[in-house]
Amino acid sequence: MLDKNAQLTSDKQLLNKFGYAQELLRDMGGFSNFAISFSIISILTGAVSLYGYGLQFGGPGIMGFGWPLVAFFVLLIAASLAELASAIPTAGALYHWAAILGGRRWGWYTAWINLIGQIGIVAGIDYSCALFADPLLAPLFGYTSNLTTTLIVFGVILVLHGIFNHIGIRVVARLNDFSAWYHIAVVLVLVVSLAFFTKNHLQPFSYLYHVGQTFSGKPYWLAFMIGLLQAQWTFTGYDASAHTIEETVNPRVRAPWGIFNSVAYSFVFGFIMLAFVTLSMHDVSGAASASNGFIFVISQALGGTFGTVVLWLVTFAMWFCGLSSITSFSRMMYAFSRDKGMPGSRHWAQISKKYRTPAKAIWLVVALSFLFALVDYVIKQVNPNATYTTIAFLTAISVIGLYIAYGIPVYLKLRAQAQGRFLPKHLGPWHLGRWSKWINAISLLWIVFICIIMMIPPNQMALYAVVVLLILLLVMDFGYYHRHFEGPQAALKVSMEEIRRREAELQ
């Protein structure tokens, strides 16, 4: 075991081998790296904000069966990504792995698809936070909550996250550490409250596995699969541990554990929370048709004041989740811009000398996320009869974008292994040995399946958005890619003198 200074020097030298200077402040420990992914997965955001959605499609059974089913496959995907993070520990993560394993163009498309998913996830998380905060704030400030006020609250939340991320990874890392404990504490508060203080008795345990009930008008098997969005969206964003890998001490071991453990612990705590919430429910049709199913169940079970306190606790958890997701997204954008992958890359790759954070990338993330929800808001104003919900649209987009971006490097690794290019000696310390190929292959099958499910009605808007964005990418491919994008391979030509000069500039 190396002491911290020796470890930092070793980590820096490892990064230098990929042609990159140590520009970001490397200060995160293993728990902080785990905490950022655990906070983005945020069982109190995804599982809660889409609770009504899950009920509407899969009834109570989606909580008992859907959550562990999705977790089973996501554990395999997380293990596949963890293995890659250990082998290639750079902040670009998914796109960097794809570029190195498959070539520049693979990397370029992975990056953009990842970006689309990241915009969706940041917008989705902060919009969820706004959906909870706005009705809670409305009586305090004497206004009526509506789509416009939700959008304003959403904008304020984004700006706050931008400020915290701008002023430094130390602040964000401490908040993330707190956030991980906060999530666990709130789940415990929720569970104890529902177990001992619910107005009605808890349902028998078998209620959690009650299948066949749907409020969607679709056949149950199909509705159940559509309802998996609730769990599948919750289990996103754990690539954050890889995006912050250049800020993590001993990254080849700690980041993979961060990816894998964040999914594993979220599975356990998420199941406990969903079980108690579902078992405290006595009006499933009311919850499924309510504008916010989770608020409906908590209000019915715990009553006015107590219920409101719990909802505030959940809202703060969502706020922490949004904070972490902007950290992750901005690091990915910084890394991609460092390789000149985006128009205006020079700006987005700049590091604030004062705070050692990618300040401009952070604010671009804030602007793009707001724009995403704003476009949806305008569509809703023009067509008030739109049947889809903003949150379902944003979450479906993020699931598709992120999971395709997760799948590409896993596929390319399998291909490189089959071609004899990626060998056991290339694996990092965290690897899956002879189980690797099977785990990778099953992960890919699940990704294909879940992407199809997320694009069928009522989430067809996600399909249209993905098609439009892919066409846009093709146009950009011809207009920008050829002339500017050198890929991470170009960094290998950077001399050690140049790397040292860049590092000295930030000292």
Add this chain to the structure above:
Amino acid sequence: MTAFGILLLVVTLLLAVGIGTLANRNVRSFDESAHENFVGSASQRL
């Protein structure tokens, strides 16, 4: 259905523990001298 649901839960837990144990064993037995950065071989190809 309850028994089937509990079985699914247990299988998922066992998967998490199994992968964790496997990875932990590999981390502990990692031989740095036998490792090579993949980026090196890829750079020659591209």
